[in-house]
Amino acid sequence: MNSSDLFQETYSALLANKARSFLTILGIVIGIASVIAMVSIGQGAQGTIQTSIEGLGSNLLTILPGIVQPGRGIVSAGRGTAQTVKNEDAESLRAIPDVLYVSAEHQRRFQIISQAGNNTNSTVIGATAEYVSVRNVSMDRGAFISDQHNRSMARVAVLGPTVAGDLFGSDDPLGKTIRINKINFKVIGILKAKGSAGFFNPDDVAIVPLTTMQKILAGADYLSTIAVTVSDKDKMPEVQARATELLLERHRVAEPDFSIISQADILGALTQVTTTFTIFLASIAGISLLVGGIGIMNMMLTTVTERTREIGLRKAIGAKNKDISLQFLAEAVMLTFLGGVIGVALGWLVAVLVSQFAGIATSVSIQAVFLAFGVSAAIGIVFGYYPARQASLKNPIEALRYE
């Protein structure tokens, strides 16, 4: 039996049961489409995070108290508990050559209330004037925290656009008073919107002078972050080594009680997170593909039973076992391959719709498409093999008698 005969047999067999073939294909379509859509969402998230982190500046070093293990994530780094990094550490870092700016920060979440009674829970950052240069923020209206504000422990605040919107709606917040932890602050500026960077939203913040934060709001003398910009990307490792040495000496410890993270580390850690996320999504989608494959096997077993007499006849007139198994295998593979083609198209469509309407970036990679085709054909072979074998092993005499 040559391939065109095989194709014609397969085609007519599948057309003979249109509804059944369609429903079986649907199982594979849904499986493949969800794999494609989920992987594209995962990869899209990865791309977004990558660009936004690179957008923060590739020559940024972040010094955090406590130990942050690379690969274990920077999300729960014990920043709330470790108190090892102090203001004096930040000042001392300025002595290292090639350090451009040093931004000492202390952040904590507080409830913020406006005079109108609106309230929001968001991140309050105590910062110095250098925050603007290091963190790459720009002002929409008003002014940022100045050195004067820090010296005088001024009760002023700069709001991120999300916080401003939550508290004041469409009103102009400039010059209005807000209450953070029952203390009044005057709004002196609004940040320009930056857009969400993956898991952290830089627009959902309120910034106050560092001294005000430490002495009045938090009552603490330590820092949660020191962000350092380096003049040249190539100097990063050198500056990182010197900063480590300097802080070890200052803290009089042998093992570091702080962590210095470069953008490359953050990118690596986040890529790991999003890869895990993508695998997680894809494996959930993969389960539906497995269910689709079981549907294929179910239909093929039914078909084999229904066509027992046909199998008997084919064997009687000279079909060998491999001819029979090839015929049924071809049907299963044709079903899954069609399902794969339609599934890829549907998954692509879902990815486009998701990025269009949900605002989540998606990217359908060619590898994912080819993988989907490969997987769908493989499912046809795996789940079609057993029914095809059952068909080929039928005894022709019994098969011909089958009612």
Next chain:
Amino acid sequence: MIVCKGITKIYKNHSAGSGEPAIETAAVKNATFDIRDGEFVAIMGPSGSGKSTLMHILGCLDTPTLGTYLLDGKDVSLMDDNELAEIRNQKIGFVFQAFNLLPRANVLRNVALPLVYAGAGKEAREKAAADALASAAFPQNFWGHLPNQLSGGMMQRVAIARALVNNPSLILADEPTGNLDTKTGEAVLHAFQKLHMEQGRTIVLITHESYIAEYAERIIHIKDGEIIEDGKNHRRRLVNNI
């Protein structure tokens, strides 16, 4: 040329788990006979007589437990499944009681089916199928029809054409008139007689009715697995000019 020597087929009934020894039933016992090329033989016997088992062995669907079966000088008794399939494809043409046509394929494709497994090209297949349909006196304007659009008699002619298409050494007809009324049945039997007389085909007809067996030139009677009579048919029914 068919030579059967001491053909015996024994079935074992395994009673699962009971520990009792398997019960052996001999469906065919020590059958010895020859069929010459161009003979028209009927194998006749009541149901349960072993004629179906004998037919399966003659048709290379099964192998005997004991004895040898030579088909065109080849010993078929020891062949494996794939070799048997090849022999069936090249040397045997089957006509079944229930026609066994593929419902999705038209007449021409049904007839050409054995050649698909023989690996013949499309043109060769169609030409051979057309010749076979002509030999079976099947009207050409129905060649594109599907089996369910045909009458029983016509379906059996398609099956006969399919049995002829590979130019077999032996045509095996298993109760070919069983699903037909007397008149169409007679026409089908006449078709076999014509093939035998005009083309010199070797035909083995399996039936339980003596009326039908009488169309053959020789009748082998089988009862309880044993051949009880084998001889020339003296009351032969002959082709009326149809």
